[in-house]
Amino acid sequence: MTVGGATAQTAETCEAGGPQIEVTVAGEANGPVVIELCENIAPQHVERIVTLAGEGAYDGVVFHRVIDGFMAQTGDVEHGKMGGDMRMAGTGGSSYPDLPAEFSSESFQPGVVGMARSQDPNSANxxxxxxxxxxPHLDGSYTVVGRVTSGMDVVNAIKRGTGRNGEVVGQPDVMESVRVLSN
Incomplete structure (x- = not known):
């Protein structure tokens, strides 16, 4: 389901002081990753992540698509739970409606967290x-929702995908738990 509406683009960049989440990663990578969320540039996306983390929806969700030299993707609370059918991982969302894009001038650099979406800019969930x-090819085309403030060494150790389009083959790394540190 996609929410219609115009694609928003702001000139703002992420300001410090947004809510933080702690992602505990298990697998080839092990340990905590703290992400500060960019409430000032992506308030609806931040609210969604905080809500899902607070509900425990992200607990046990795998990193299903990991491309060396690019990024690690996770967060499919519908099809991406450890022990589920991993062939479906990356195709689902949550029980909430899709979100309209909140594009900004924040650049996609190491440690930046972006929202995954389909071809429709208003399909992040x-x-x-x-x-x-x-x-830089993602700049202005995907919503920046946060940045890693600690644990980048854990992120860099996440098991890389060797399948089609970065699909993780075998046992993927998992977000063992995701909790909100501050709101």
Missing amino acids: SQFFIMFDPA
Whole structure:
């Protein structure tokens, strides 16, 4: 389901002081990753992540698409739970409606967290990705929702995908738990 509406683009960049989440990663990578969310440039997307984290929806969700030199994608709370049918991982969202784009001038650099979406700019829902390396081709076309403030070493250790389009083959790394640190 997609929410219609114009694609918003602001000139703002992420300001410090937004809510934070702690993602505990398990698998080839192990440990906590703290992400500060960019409430000033993506308030609806931040609210969605905080809501899903507060509900425990992200707990047990795998990193289903991981491309070396690019990014690690996770957050499919519908089809991406550990022990589920991994062939469907990356195709689902949450029980909430899709979100309208909240594009900004924030650049996709290492540690930046963006919202995954389909071809429709207004189709982000629950999935997000964490950048390994700069990706200026994403700038202004995907919603920046946060940035890693600690644990980038854990992010960099996430198991890389070797399947089609970065699909993780075998046992993927998982977000064991995701909790809101501040609101």
